[in-house]
Amino acid sequence: MGDEPPDDPNVETATEAAVSDHPCYGDGSHKEFGRIHLPVAPDCNVSCGYCDRRFDCPNENRPGVSSEVLSPDDAVDRVGEILDAEPRITVAGFAGPGEALAIECDVTDREAVEALVQATVEEFGGLDILVNNAGASFMAGFDDISENGWKTIVDINLHGTYHCTQAAGEHLAESGGSVINLASVAGQQGAPYMSHYAAAKAGVINLTTTLAHEWAGKGVRVNCIAPGFVATPGVETQMGISAGEIDRETVDRRIGLSEEIADIAQFLASPASSYVVGETVTAGGVPDIMESPEV
Numbered sequence: 001m002g003d004e005p006p007d008d009p010n011v012e013t014a015t016e017a018a019v020s021d022h023p024c025y026g027d028g029s030h031k032e033f034g035r036i037h038l039p040v041a042p043d044c045n046v047s048c049g050y051c052d053r054r055f056d057c058p059n060e061n062r063p064g065v066s067s068e069v070l071s072p073d074d075a076v077d078r079v080g081e082i083l084d085a086e087p088r089i090t091v092a093g094f095a096g097p098g099e100a101l102a103i104e105c106d107v108t109d110r111e112a113v114e115a116l117v118q119a120t121v122e123e124f125g126g127l128d129i130l131v132n133n134a135g136a137s138f139m140a141g142f143d144d145i146s147e148n149g150w151k152t153i154v155d156i157n158l159h160g161t162y163h164c165t166q167a168a169g170e171h172l173a174e175s176g177g178s179v180i181n182l183a184s185v186a187g188q189q190g191a192p193y194m195s196h197y198a199a200a201k202a203g204v205i206n207l208t209t210t211l212a213h214e215w216a217g218k219g220v221r222v223n224c225i226a227p228g229f230v231a232t233p234g235v236e237t238q239m240g241i242s243a244g245e246i247d248r249e250t251v252d253r254r255i256g257l258s259e260e261i262a263d264i265a266q267f268l269a270s271p272a273s274s275y276v277v278g279e280t281v282t283a284g285g286v287p288d289i290m291e292s293p294e295v
Contacts, residue, residue: 099124107134107160110167117167127171129269131180132161132204137197150196157200161207169215176219180268181208182261183226185284201226205280212278221277223268228284229255254285 101123105116121127136156140149165179172179186194187201208224215222229235231243235255243257264281267273 107163108155110163113160113163113167117164117171121171126175127168128175128177129180130164130168130172130177131182131265131269132164133182134160134164135182137194139193141193142195145196153196154200154203157197158203158207161204165207165211169220172220173215173218177221178269179208179211179215179220179222180265181205181222181224183208183224183280185226185228185282188226188280188282208280209278216277221268221273223273223276223278224280225261225264225268226280226282226284227256227261228282230261231255231257252286254288256283256285 101120103116103119106112117127134156137153138149161181165181168179171177181204183201183204184191184197186198187203187205191198205224205226208222212222229239231241231246236242241255246253246255246257248257248260261283264283268276268281
């Protein structure tokens, strides 16, 4: 909907700086609402980070959300094309091609997660690898984040990881499988104006270490990846850097490709990482360190 939602005295108004810095701000079409809007799905349905109001987002090309929405059948076809392609890197035990089953799932809904796991087990006869890759965020100062906005980000990033991992645990134990969590350097170092996201990702990192210890006796490995900046469509819109401009053979850089994160996940999912347990692999390019002391 292009119209402004009705006035609500219980809705907090975001500061102009918080709105303009928000990755969903895009070309300014969100400015008319005067509130931060949190994307919750890869379409134009959004939820305000300052209230429970939901409405259509007027900015179809907003950063961080794909402007192309695929049906489950189209998603299967797209993944199939990727699986049928020549693999970039072959890791022991994983060489493709393969089959894919696309299922829409809200990771904050336990029943939906359990249905996802069950459908996967029924389709493939078991479960070997779980990659917890669902995530969301928006930028705002700590004082400007409502309780609803905080809970939403923590629910998706941390509680969603809990739901998926616990629901899949029994099947992973049967197969001697592996869990791969996706965190962020924000969870290791903190992230100004993303305190909710950083806190949730820090929880994912700690959960990885703790669960790796608990589940080792079951034969299940648990590891984590903490990416830095990655050239996604959202980052391209925000920073003007596209994946096509990045050469993965260049060492001196601080922005990576989605494929590079996928390669790490492939390694952690394979027998090649059999002695890697409870680790968080940071993929952030050249370390950001002080080269000389400042006096």
